[in-house]
Amino acid sequence: MNAHPPRLNRPSLDAYWMPFTANRQFKAAPRLLVSAEGMHYTADDGREVLDGTAGLWCVNAGHGRRRIAEAVERQLSTLDYAPSFQMGHPIAFEFAERLAAIAPGGALDRVFFTGSGSESVDTALKIALAYQRAIGQGTRTRVIGRERGYHGVGFGGISVGGLVNNRRMFPLLPGVDHLRHTHDLSRNAFVQGQPEHGADLADDLERLVALHGAETIAAVIVEPVAGSTGVLVPPKGYLERLRAIATKHGILLIFDEVITGFGRLGAPFATDYFGVTPDLITTAKGLTNGTIPMGAVFATRAVHDALMHGPEGAIELFHGYTYSGHPVACAAGLATLEIYEEEGLLTRTNQVQAQWHAAMHALRDCPNVIDIRTIGLIAGIELEPRAGKPGARAYDVFTDCFEKGLLIRVTGDIIALSPPLIAEAEHIDTMASMLGEALRRAA
Numbered sequence: 280m281n282a283h284p285p286r287l288n289r290p291s292l293d294a295y296w297m298p299f300t301a302n303r304q305f306k307a308a309p310r311l312l313v314s315a316e317g318m319h320y321t322a323d324d325g326r327e328v329l330d331g332t333a334g335l336w337c338v339n340a341g342h343g344r345r346r347i348a349e350a351v352e353r354q355l356s357t358l359d360y361a362p363s364f365q366m367g368h369p370i371a372f373e374f375a376e377r378l379a380a381i382a383p384g385g386a387l388d389r390v391f392f393t394g395s396g397s398e399s400v401d402t403a404l405k406i407a408l409a410y411q412r413a414i415g416q417g418t419r420t421r422v423i424g425r426e427r428g429y430h431g432v433g434f435g436g437i438s439v440g441g442l443v444n445n446r447r448m449f450p451l452l453p454g455v456d457h458l459r460h461t462h463d464l465s466r467n468a469f470v471q472g473q474p475e476h477g478a479d480l481a482d483d484l485e486r487l488v489a490l491h492g493a494e495t496i497a498a499v500i501v502e503p504v505a506g507s508t509g510v511l512v513p514p515k516g517y518l519e520r521l522r523a524i525a526t527k528h529g530i531l532l533i534f535d536e537v538i539t540g541f542g543r544l545g546a547p548f549a550t551d552y553f554g555v556t557p558d559l560i561t562t563a564k565g566l567t568n569g570t571i572p573m574g575a576v577f578a579t580r581a582v583h584d585a586l587m588h589g590p591e592g593a594i595e596l597f598h599g600y601t602y603s604g605h606p607v608a609c610a611a612g613l614a615t616l617e618i619y620e621e622e623g624l625l626t627r628t629n630q631v632q633a634q635w636h637a638a639m640h641a642l643r644d645c646p647n648v649i650d651i652r653t654i655g656l657i658a659g660i661e662l663e664p665r666a667g668k669p670g671a672r673a674y675d676v677f678t679d680c681f682e683k684g685l686l687i688r689v690t691g692d693i694i695a696l697s698p699p700l701i702a703e704a705e706h707i708d709t710m711a712s713m714l715g716e717a718l719r720r721a722a
Contacts, residue, residue: 510659
């Protein structure tokens with residue numbers, strides 16, 4: 280007897296080349312989602328699946344928001360598309376103004392629109408290089424990333440990123456170097472919030488300045504909390520020291536807040552949470568609640584204004600995208616900001632994070648758990664790999680959870696959780712219970 284209701288008619292799976300997916304493995308046993316509402320997806324066999332990942336770190340306000348859908352419908356009926364090259368449309372300026380009003384750190388109130396987080400990263404890198412040239416520092420062409428960093432999949436992003444599988448098949452940009460990552464399992468295991476040890480790792484930037492010369496380095500880019508690599512939280516004092524060293528040497532500091540932006544840590548941005556203000560910030564994901572692809576780069580006025588020189592009719596930055604400031608994406612973004620504001624979602628994490636941390640750390644006694652890291656409404660649960668089969672244990676937990684009705688994310692043998700910011704106490708308890716049972720079965 281079939282344990283699940285009959286599946287809806289499935290399309291052929293052959294034509295779609297899926298991203299970041301083992302295509303042959305997936306198509307042999309596909310997992311298809313057909314609808315979503317609130318905290319849950321519905322699979323094509325009718326099962327409800329509790330969303331433990333906010334989609335892909337992006338559905339911060341939960342699924343099926345009518346206000347966003349209605350705003351998109353109105354905008355499609357009014358102005359479906361308009362170019363942004365030497366042209367404009369009011370809603371893009373309105374959205375930028377609304378974003379500037381909640382500018383990270385109260386300082387980054389100049390906004391450049393993109394179509395994704397990857398585009399935001401490449402845009403920020405180009406702005407940094409253009410800025411250095413504009414202020415007479417044209418020898419500064421080097422950019423610094425960090426080991427285990429994820430900054431999207433453009434050539435700029437994979438070059439400053441530090442995930443080897445994203446890089447090994449592709450040539451990288453010249454003039455890139457990397458700081459060491461901050462993961463220290465021996466000293467910082469099972470920490471809630473920021474670990475005590477590792478602020479000195481920021482001194483790697485001094486080492487690279489000594490190696491290459493400050494006059495060659497344009498910018499350094501880091502995730503305040505490294506998400507896609509498995510939730511690496513910055514040690515206490517690390518970001519502050521990185522900011523100080525960058526300032527000392529005239530290096531721009533870029534925060535990649537594609538994941539941490541828009542309430543994930545209990546503050547509008549990680550910049551606000553940690554009290555460290557960079558020169559540029561990349562965002563996407565929660566910008567539109569994941570509904571319409573869009574990204575944005577926030578810049579300080581100092582960076583922006585440095586490029587606003589030369590002949591009045593000259594283009595200051597030769598960069599942009601067909602879909603920069605897309606009117607329908609702006610409509611979705613404005614509706615999303617209204618929801619965030621009216622429901623207090625940019626700070627709501629503060630109401631539930633104590634329970635979240637306690638529920639996640641209660642899993643430390645489950646088989647093969649070697650570390651748990653939590654901050655805001657994020658958790659990383661690291662498992663001991665199976666001998667000779669890295670990633671296999673976590674993948675089995677992932678598929679088991681999905682079959683039982685919980686969506687989690689895995690990277691290698693690390694489980695990552697980041698539920699929508701509307702999660703209630705019962706959702707948190709259910710996630711912890713279901714994950715604990717899956718970890719015990721995987722033993």
